[in-house]
Amino acid sequence: MERPGVKGRPVDLLVEGFRKGTPGAFEAIVRAHQDRVYSFCARMLSDREDAFDAAQEVFLSAWRNLAEFRGEAALSTWLLRIAANRCLNRIRRRKSLSEREAPWPEPFGEADEGLIFQPAGGEADHPDRLAETCEMGEILTKALSRLDPGSRWMVLLSDVEGFSYEEIAALAEVPVGTVKSRLHRARMAMRRLLSPVA
Amino acid sequence: MDAMDCKQTRDLLSEYEDGALDAAAAAALAAHLGGCVECAGCAGSLRAVREVLRSLPPDPAPPELLPGILAAIEAEGRDARADGAPGGADAARPFFSRFRIPLEAAAAVLLFASVYWYRRVEPPMTRPPSSMSAATEEIAGARAGRSPSPAPRPVRKTAKEEAPAAAIARKARTWTAADLPSAPALRASTDSERIMPVVPSPGPTADPAAAGAPAFGERRSAEAEGGADSRPSPVFAAPPSRLLRPLPYGRDIVVDVKRESREGAEERIAGAALRLGGIVERIERGPSGAAPDTAGTVRVILPESAAARFLEEMDRIGTIPTEGKPAATDLPAGPRPGTVAYAVRIRAR
Numbered sequence: 001m002e003r004p005g006v007k008g009r010p011v012d013l014l015v016e017g018f019r020k021g022t023p024g025a026f027e028a029i030v031r032a033h034q035d036r037v038y039s040f041c042a043r044m045l046s047d048r049e050d051a052f053d054a055a056q057e058v059f060l061s062a063w064r065n066l067a068e069f070r071g072e073a074a075l076s077t078w079l080l081r082i083a084a085n086r087c088l089n090r091i092r093r094r095k096s097l098s099e100r101e102a103p104w105p106e107p108f109g110e111a112d113e114g115l116i117f118q119p120a121g122g123e124a125d126h127p128d129r130l131a132e133t134c135e136m137g138e139i140l141t142k143a144l145s146r147l148d149p150g151s152r153w154m155v156l157l158s159d160v161e162g163f164s165y166e167e168i169a170a171l172a173e174v175p176v177g178t179v180k181s182r183l184h185r186a187r188m189a190m191r192r193l194l195s196p197v198a
Numbered sequence: 199m200d201a202m203d204c205k206q207t208r209d210l211l212s213e214y215e216d217g218a219l220d221a222a223a224a225a226a227l228a229a230h231l232g233g234c235v236e237c238a239g240c241a242g243s244l245r246a247v248r249e250v251l252r253s254l255p256p257d258p259a260p261p262e263l264l265p266g267i268l269a270a271i272e273a274e275g276r277d278a279r280a281d282g283a284p285g286g287a288d289a290a291r292p293f294f295s296r297f298r299i300p301l302e303a304a305a306a307v308l309l310f311a312s313v314y315w316y317r318r319v320e321p322p323m324t325r326p327p328s329s330m331s332a333a334t335e336e337i338a339g340a341r342a343g344r345s346p347s348p349a350p351r352p353v354r355k356t357a358k359e360e361a362p363a364a365a366i367a368r369k370a371r372t373w374t375a376a377d378l379p380s381a382p383a384l385r386a387s388t389d390s391e392r393i394m395p396v397v398p399s400p401g402p403t404a405d406p407a408a409a410g411a412p413a414f415g416e417r418r419s420a421e422a423e424g425g426a427d428s429r430p431s432p433v434f435a436a437p438p439s440r441l442l443r444p445l446p447y448g449r450d451i452v453v454d455v456k457r458e459s460r461e462g463a464e465e466r467i468a469g470a471a472l473r474l475g476g477i478v479e480r481i482e483r484g485p486s487g488a489a490p491d492t493a494g495t496v497r498v499i500l501p502e503s504a505a506a507r508f509l510e511e512m513d514r515i516g517t518i519p520t521e522g523k524p525a526a527t528d529l530p531a532g533p534r535p536g537t538v539a540y541a542v543r544i545r546a547r
Contacts (some may be wrong), residue, residue: 026271030264038259052260059267060274140254159251165218184212191240191247 015075018066028129030059031075031169037083044087044153046145055088058083073167080161081171084153091149142194151186158183203232207237213244448497448532448539451509451523455516460546463515467496467542470511476500479539496542505538510544 013030017025039057042051061082062069069078144152154172157163165183170175202210207230213219214227231238455463468478479497500508512518532539 011456027264028266034259034263035256038263039257042257048260052263052266054267055259056262056270063267063271063274065357137254140250155251158481159248160254163250180213180218184209185210187244187247188208190251191243194243194247194250 002197012071012075015066015071017070026063029062029066030074033079034059036076036161036193040080040156041087043141043144043156043160044084044092044149046141050090054083054086057086059165061086067097076161077163077167080157080163088149088153125188139194143190146193147186147189151182151189154179155186155190159187202232204230204237207231208240210243211237211241215241215248268446330425377420409432448499448541450541450543451512451518452543452545453512453516453518454547457546459516460544463544464494464496466515467512467544468498470508470522471498472495472514473499474508474511476503476504476508493546496543496544497539498542499532499539501539502532502536502538508540 041054482495
């Protein structure tokens with residue numbers, strides 16, 4: 001009998017293999033998802049050592065609970081949910097202000113919107129072109145680290161990982177409207193942060 | 199839907215780019231973007247940011263992540279197997295691990311209670327009093343210029359020797375031993391006195407007979423009796439420092455006595471204190487060999503109720519100058535609540 005959510009995805013076959021006790025199945029799962037989980041943690045926590053520990057915790061938690069994974073969502077979604085929770089817990093645990101990233105101030109004041117806004121330039125100045133020449137990945141990571149953690153993980157899940165509003169709302173246990181407004185504010189903040197580049 | 203203004207447009211731009219707006223709202227927004235260069239630019243840059251984020255490649259995980267995860271899983275698996283294994287060397291682990299936290303908590307409580315109990319216990323109030331013969335020997339030793347040992351070991355006395363002075367001391371007491379300290383109070387709530395005797399200054403001497411066998415006099419008499427045992431005892435704590443200075447308490451009063459009755463004034467004052475149920479904390483005399491009419495001081499601690507009678511006694515022994523006489527209501531605080539302390543300075547006139 002085929003479980004829901006395991007329609008031909010090789011990674012789900014790995015989950016089945018893990019459940020049946022196939023040797024090496026979990027190692028294959030880790031290999032398949034470690035980059036995605038680790039980079040999500042690194043962008044959330046802005047600290048590679050913390051991200052390493054968090055990613056390890058995510059896979060350990062998955063190993064303990066994979067038997068209860070019902071396959072309603074993709075395994076990657078499930079893993080990223082665990083990662084988001086772990087990262088938010090870690091961010092909450094950071095007690096001293098010095099350890100916290102400076103929260104991004106309320107991004108819009110309507111008054112200064114016009115001053116900061118820069119219309120998109122020509123093709124050569126377009127952000128995705130600049131990514132190739134100006135190590136846009138690094139710039140984006142830095143910009144992300146300046147968002148407040150409560151919005152950052154939503155941007156990561158939505159724009160980097162492709163989660164829907166509803167999925168994020170379920171994960172954050174907030175209404176969909178809250179997700180929409182937070183995402184919007186965070187994206188506009190990102191736009192402002194990147195506008196000198198764009 | 200009505201035409202949108204710039205604010206409405208920008209508020210909905212994110213949802214518009216996500217395709218989350220209904221058709222009418224999306225059409226109105228698109229119409230606004232067609233006519234507003236600024237909003238169109240804003241939408242363009244927002245779209246560009248989202249595209250860049252979407253194309254952000256994952257950072258490769260460090261190569262040690264996978265081995266770390268597998269090692270942690272292996273360790274956890276071992277623990278799980280050990281927990282479930284019947285018999286064998288590991289079988290005892292779950293039992294002790296189950297009781298580990300309660301045992302640790304009990305040990306902590308026990309430790310706390312023992313420290314608390316140790317700190318509450320006062321040093322014994324009634325010390326074995328030395329005999330008159332020991333006191334005589336001590337005075338003789340002091341006059342011969344023998345300096346007291348800093349920490350002489352106590353010498354056990356026979357019951358016969360102890361009996362008279364102890365009986366006097368017991369008879370004189372009218373309140374419990376816990377009310378008064380047996381040694382000068384120390385600063386900084388240190389308990390160093392328990393492990394290292396407080397060494398009196400070399401100048402003053404104590405009269406054990408009058409003082410109700412105070413600790414220092416007893417030590418010196420012990421030294422006088424057992425000359426061979428006068429080696430300094432080992433020091434188990436830091437040397438005395440400023441922290442060990444006595445707390446200032448009590449009041450100095452002056453008693454003028456006539457020259458002819460100067461001798462024995464200390465003993466008379468100490469006797470008065472003992473009769474009123476007090477103790478003699480210390481008797482300070484002049485240097486040994488000095489003239490008998492030199493000034494001396496007797497430090498006494500009394501129950502608060504005996505303060506007035508003690509001053510009357512002092513008036514009988516000598517004269518308290520009017521300017522130095524404490525008022526009846528002026529009770530100088532002793533080292534414990536309910537006690538008063540006086541340092542009676544004897545002045546020969």
